[in-house]
Amino acid sequence: MKPYAKLTKEERNEEYAALRAQYDAFCAKGLKLNMARGKPGDEQLALVSGIFDLMIRPENYISDGTDVRNYGELRGMPAAHRLFAEILDCKPEQIFVGGNSSLQLMYDLVSKGYTHGLKNSPRPWCREEKLRWLCPAPGYDRHFKITESFGFELITIPMTEDGPDMDTVEKYVKDPSVKGIWCVPKYSNPDGIIYSDETIRRFAALRPAAPDFALVWDNAYAVHEFEGDYVPFPDILSLCEAEGNADMVYEFASTSKITMPGGGVAVLAASEANLDYLCSLIGVQIISYDKINQQRHALFLKDKAHTLELMKKHAAVIGKRFKVVLDTLDREIAPLEIATWNRPTGGYFVSLFAMPGTAKRTHQLLKDAGVTLTGAGATYPYGKDPADSNLRIAPSYPPVDELQQAMNAMCLCLRMAALEQLGL
Amino acid sequence: MKPYAKLTKEERNEEYAALRAQYDAFCAKGLKLNMARGKPGDEQLALVSGIFDLMIRPENYISDGTDVRNYGELRGMPAAHRLFAEILDCKPEQIFVGGNSSLQLMYDLVSKGYTHGLKNSPRPWCREEKLRWLCPAPGYDRHFKITESFGFELITIPMTEDGPDMDTVEKYVKDPSVKGIWCVPKYSNPDGIIYSDETIRRFAALRPAAPDFALVWDNAYAVHEFEGDYVPFPDILSLCEAEGNADMVYEFASTSKITMPGGGVAVLAASEANLDYLCSLIGVQIISYDKINQQRHALFLKDKAHTLELMKKHAAVIGKRFKVVLDTLDREIAPLEIATWNRPTGGYFVSLFAMPGTAKRTHQLLKDAGVTLTGAGATYPYGKDPADSNLRIAPSYPPVDELQQAMNAMCLCLRMAALEQLGL
Numbered sequence: 001m002k003p004y005a006k007l008t009k010e011e012r013n014e015e016y017a018a019l020r021a022q023y024d025a026f027c028a029k030g031l032k033l034n035m036a037r038g039k040p041g042d043e044q045l046a047l048v049s050g051i052f053d054l055m056i057r058p059e060n061y062i063s064d065g066t067d068v069r070n071y072g073e074l075r076g077m078p079a080a081h082r083l084f085a086e087i088l089d090c091k092p093e094q095i096f097v098g099g100n101s102s103l104q105l106m107y108d109l110v111s112k113g114y115t116h117g118l119k120n121s122p123r124p125w126c127r128e129e130k131l132r133w134l135c136p137a138p139g140y141d142r143h144f145k146i147t148e149s150f151g152f153e154l155i156t157i158p159m160t161e162d163g164p165d166m167d168t169v170e171k172y173v174k175d176p177s178v179k180g181i182w183c184v185p186k187y188s189n190p191d192g193i194i195y196s197d198e199t200i201r202r203f204a205a206l207r208p209a210a211p212d213f214a215l216v217w218d219n220a221y222a223v224h225e226f227e228g229d230y231v232p233f234p235d236i237l238s239l240c241e242a243e244g245n246a247d248m249v250y251e252f253a254s255t256s257k258i259t260m261p262g263g264g265v266a267v268l269a270a271s272e273a274n275l276d277y278l279c280s281l282i283g284v285q286i287i288s289y290d291k292i293n294q295q296r297h298a299l300f301l302k303d304k305a306h307t308l309e310l311m312k313k314h315a316a317v318i319g320k321r322f323k324v325v326l327d328t329l330d331r332e333i334a335p336l337e338i339a340t341w342n343r344p345t346g347g348y349f350v351s352l353f354a355m356p357g358t359a360k361r362t363h364q365l366l367k368d369a370g371v372t373l374t375g376a377g378a379t380y381p382y383g384k385d386p387a388d389s390n391l392r393i394a395p396s397y398p399p400v401d402e403l404q405q406a407m408n409a410m411c412l413c414l415r416m417a418a419l420e421q422l423g424l
Numbered sequence: 425m426k427p428y429a430k431l432t433k434e435e436r437n438e439e440y441a442a443l444r445a446q447y448d449a450f451c452a453k454g455l456k457l458n459m460a461r462g463k464p465g466d467e468q469l470a471l472v473s474g475i476f477d478l479m480i481r482p483e484n485y486i487s488d489g490t491d492v493r494n495y496g497e498l499r500g501m502p503a504a505h506r507l508f509a510e511i512l513d514c515k516p517e518q519i520f521v522g523g524n525s526s527l528q529l530m531y532d533l534v535s536k537g538y539t540h541g542l543k544n545s546p547r548p549w550c551r552e553e554k555l556r557w558l559c560p561a562p563g564y565d566r567h568f569k570i571t572e573s574f575g576f577e578l579i580t581i582p583m584t585e586d587g588p589d590m591d592t593v594e595k596y597v598k599d600p601s602v603k604g605i606w607c608v609p610k611y612s613n614p615d616g617i618i619y620s621d622e623t624i625r626r627f628a629a630l631r632p633a634a635p636d637f638a639l640v641w642d643n644a645y646a647v648h649e650f651e652g653d654y655v656p657f658p659d660i661l662s663l664c665e666a667e668g669n670a671d672m673v674y675e676f677a678s679t680s681k682i683t684m685p686g687g688g689v690a691v692l693a694a695s696e697a698n699l700d701y702l703c704s705l706i707g708v709q710i711i712s713y714d715k716i717n718q719q720r721h722a723l724f725l726k727d728k729a730h731t732l733e734l735m736k737k738h739a740a741v742i743g744k745r746f747k748v749v750l751d752t753l754d755r756e757i758a759p760l761e762i763a764t765w766n767r768p769t770g771g772y773f774v775s776l777f778a779m780p781g782t783a784k785r786t787h788q789l790l791k792d793a794g795v796t797l798t799g800a801g802a803t804y805p806y807g808k809d810p811a812d813s814n815l816r817i818a819p820s821y822p823p824v825d826e827l828q829q830a831m832n833a834m835c836l837c838l839r840m841a842a843l844e845q846l847g848l
Contacts, residue, residue, distance in 0.1 A: 037495065039494060039495050040494065042491075045485075045491070045493050045494065049482070052479045052480050053480060055476045056476050056477060058473070061469075067466075067469070068686060068687075069469050069684040069685065069686050069687060070463060070464065070469065070684070070685050070686050071461065071463050071680075071685040071686055072686070073686075099523045099524070099713070099714065100523070100713065100714040101710045101711065101713075103709065103710055103711065104709055104710040107708065107709040107710070108709075111535060111539060111709075114539055114550075115535060115538055115539060115550070115574065116573070124550075126538075126539070126548075126550040142708075145708050146708055146709075149540070149705070149708045150539065256495075260493040260494070260716065261493065261494050261495040261711075262492060262493050262494050262495055262496070262497075262711075262712060262714065262715045262716060263492070263493060263714045263715065263716035263717065281573070284531065284566075284569050284570055284573045285527065285528055285531040285532075285535075285570075286525045286527055286528040286531070287525060287527065287685075287686075288525075288686060289523070289524065289525075290523065290524040290686065290687045290714065290717065291686045291687065292684065292686060292687035293687065293714065293717070
C-alpha cells in the first residue's frame with residue numbers, strides 16, 4: 001500500500017478493478033447498514049431500563065411538596081433544576097426544564113426572537129431588514145436548518161482545533177444584522193473538538209453590535225466522554241456575566257444520550273433576567289412541560305456523580321465502536337493518504353475529510369451498497385461543503401459486527417472515489 | 425327570600441348588613457380555597473396510577489416493531505394514531521401526536537402561520553398588514569392570549585345556546601384579514617355548550633375570504649361527560665372535507681383530563697395534506713415528541729370503549745362537585761334573581777352571569793375572603809367583559825367540603841355585590 005498520489009495511471013486502474021470486484025461482492029450481500037445519526041444503540045438503552053420502575057409509589061409523585069402529575073410549574077421541577085445546575089455547573093435559578101427535546105427549545109428560542117424578539121431586541125427579528133447567523137462548520141445540520149428555515153443568511157465560520165475561528169467571529173459580530181451563533185462547545189458535532197479556554201474566554205467577551213445577539217451554547221455532550229475521565233468544562237453563564245454579557249448566552253443540554261433519545265429531558269440555562277423574559281412568552285404557549293418525566297429523571301440520575309457513573313457505562317458501549325472506526329481507517333486509509341479524520345474522546349461522531357471532490361461520490365457509492373451515512377455536505381450551511389470533502393460517521397447505533405462491515409465498505413468507497421478523482 | 429330587585433332600599437341595607445356579618449366571619453377563618461382552574465383533583469389522579477406500571481417489561485418498549493425509546497417517528501406512534509382516531513372518529517392518517525400539551529400544539533400552529541404561513545397562506549402572517557381572529561365569548565382565556573400575543577385583533581363572537589353565533593361568524597369571515605377562530609365545540613369553555621348540528625354544519629361550510637383561514641377545533645372535552653352517557657359528536661374533519669374545506673380545520677385534543685394534566689398526550693387531527701405541510705415545518709423543530717409516553721397511553725387507555733369506562737370513573741368524582749355548585753346556586757341565588765348560570769353535563773366549568781356590573785366586585789370580595797376564582801373578564805378577549813357579568817367556576821380541584829365552603833362564600837359575595845349595585 002502506498003499513497004494513491006504516487007500511483008501511476010496503470011496502477012490506479014489495476015487497483016480500481018480490484019476494489020470494484022470487492023465492492024460488487026459487498027453490494028451483492030444486499031445489506032442495510034446505518035451510520036447516519038448519533039443514535040444510541042440497544043446496548044445503551046438497556047443501561048437505563050431501571051428508569052421505568054421509579055414512579056410507581058405515590059410518594060414519588062410529590063417533589064418538594066408539589067404533585068408532579070398536575071398542572072403548573074412552568075419552569076419545571078426544582079429537583080430537576082438542582083440536578084442540571086450541578087451537571088452544567090451553573091445555578092438552579094438559571095435552569096428551565098423542558099420536554100424531551102433540546103432542539104425544540106433551541107428552535108423555540110429562534111422562533112420567539114423572530115415573532116416577539118429576545119429580551120434586548122429593538123424589534124422582533126421578523127421586522128428586521130436582514131438577518132444573519134454564524135455557523136461554525138463543519139457543524140450540526142439541524143442547527144443550520146433552524147436558522148435557514150427562518151430566512152437567516154448563514155455565514156460559515158471555519159473550525160480550528162480550538163473551536164470556531166474567533167478572529168472571524170469577532171469580525172462578523174460587528175455587523176448588527178448578525179443575531180447569533182450556533183456552538184457545540186464540548187465534543188463539537190461532528191469534529192469532536194473541545195473549545196479551548198481561550199476560545200471560550202473570547203466568546204464570553206464578545207462585543208456584538210446587535211444588542212440581542214444570541215450565543216447558542218448547545219452543550220449536548222457535556223458529560224459524554226467515551227475515553228478517559230470526565231473533563232471539567234467552564235460555566236459559560238458565569239464567564240459571560242463576568243464580562244457584562246449575562247444576557248447574551250443561552251445554554252442547552254439534554255438527557256437524550258444519557259437516558260433515552262425519545263424520552264429524555266431537555267434543559268435551557270440562561271440568566272435569570274432572560275428566563276423571566278422567556279417565561280413571559282413561554283407561559284402563553286404551555287402550562288408546563290412533562291414534570292413527571294422530570295421527576296423520573298431526577299430520581300434516576302440523582303446527582304452529577306451518579307450521572308457520571310452511568311456515562312462510564314455508556315462509554316464502554318460506545319468506546320468499542322469508535323475503536324472499530326478508527327482502527328479500520330488507520331489500517332485501510334491512512335497509508336493511502338487520501339483522507340484525514342479526527343480522534344475524539346467524547347461525543348458521537350468521527351469527522352472525516354476525504355480527498356476534496358470525493359465526499360458526495362463516496363456517499364453515493366455507499367448508498368448504492370446499502371450503507372447509509374449522513375448526506376455529504378450536511379455539516380455545512382445549506383448542505384453545501386465547498387470542498388466536497390467532509391463526511392460524518394456516527395458509529396453508535398449499529399452492532400459492532402455490522403459497524404465493521406459498514407466501515408469496510410466505507411474504506412472501499414473512499415478508495416474508489418479517490419482513484420476516480422485522480423483519473424482512471 | 426324574594427328577588428333583590430323588589431327589595432326597598434331599607435330592606436337592601438338590612439340584608440347587606442346581615443351578609444356583611446357572615447362575610448366577615450368567613451374572612452376571619454383565613455381559608456385558602458381555589459376554584460380558578462379546570463384542574464383535576466387528587467381523587468381523579470388516583471384513578472390512573474396504574475399507568476406507571478406499564479412500561480417495565482422490555483416488550484412494552486416495542487410498538488408496531490419500533491423501539492419507542494429511540495429517535496424518530498415525527499408524527500408519533502401508530503398505536504397512538506389508532507387510539508385517538510377512534511376517540512375522535514377520524515382516520516389514523518389524520519393524527520399527529522405531540523407532547524403533554526395541546527395548548528403548545530395550538531400555539532405552534534399560530535406561530536408557524538406567523539413565521540412561515542399555513543399550507544394555503546399567500547404569505548407568512550407576519551407579512552400581513554392586519555391580522556384578525558374570531559373569539560367566541562365567553563371563551564377560554566388561554567386561547568385568546570395566544571392570538572393576542574401575536575398581535576391579532578381579537579373579535580368577540582357572541583355565544584348562543586347552539587354555539588357561536590354563526591350569522592356573525594359568516595359575516596366576519598368575508599374579511600380576508602380574519603385568519604381563524606377559536607372553538608371548543610363540545611362542553612365549551614366555560615359555558616358547557618355542545619355546538620348544535622346546524623352550527624357544526626355551518627362551520628364546515630364556511631367560505632372564508634382568507635385561503636388560510638384556520639378553524640381551530642379544540643375538542644378538549646371530547647369524552648368528558650360527567651352526567652349521563654357518552655354523547656357522540658360529529659367528525660369535523662370529514663364534514664369539512666365533504667364541503668371542500670378539508671384543509672380549513674385543525675382539531676386538537678389531549679389526555680390532560682383523562683390521565684394526567686402534567687403528563688398526558690396531546691393530539692392534532694388535520695387533513696393529510698395539512699399534516700404533510702406542518703410536518704415539513706415541525707421536522708425542523710423536533711425529531712419527535714415523547715413516544716414512550718405515547719406508548720404508555722396507548723397501553724393504558726387501550727381503545728375508545730376502555731377510555732369511556734375510565735371517564736365514567738372521572739364522572740363520579742367530578743359530578744358530585746358540580747352538584748355542590750349547582751345545588752348551592754339553586755338554593756342561595758336563584759330566588760334572588762341576581763344571576764343565571766348554565767347546567768352543563770360535561771366539561772370542567774360552570775359559567776355564571778352575575779348581575780351586570782358586579783363580576784369584578786364579586787371576584788374582589790372573594791379574593792379578599794381567600795377564595796380564588798378565574799379573573800372576572802378573563803373569558804372575554806383582552807380580559808374585558810363588556811357587561812362585567814361572567815364568572816367561571818371550576819369545581820374539579822377542591823375536596824367537596826372545601827368546595828361547599830367556597831360556594832357559600834361565592835353566594836355571599838354575589839349577593840353583596842348585587843345589593844351594592846342596586847344601591848345602598
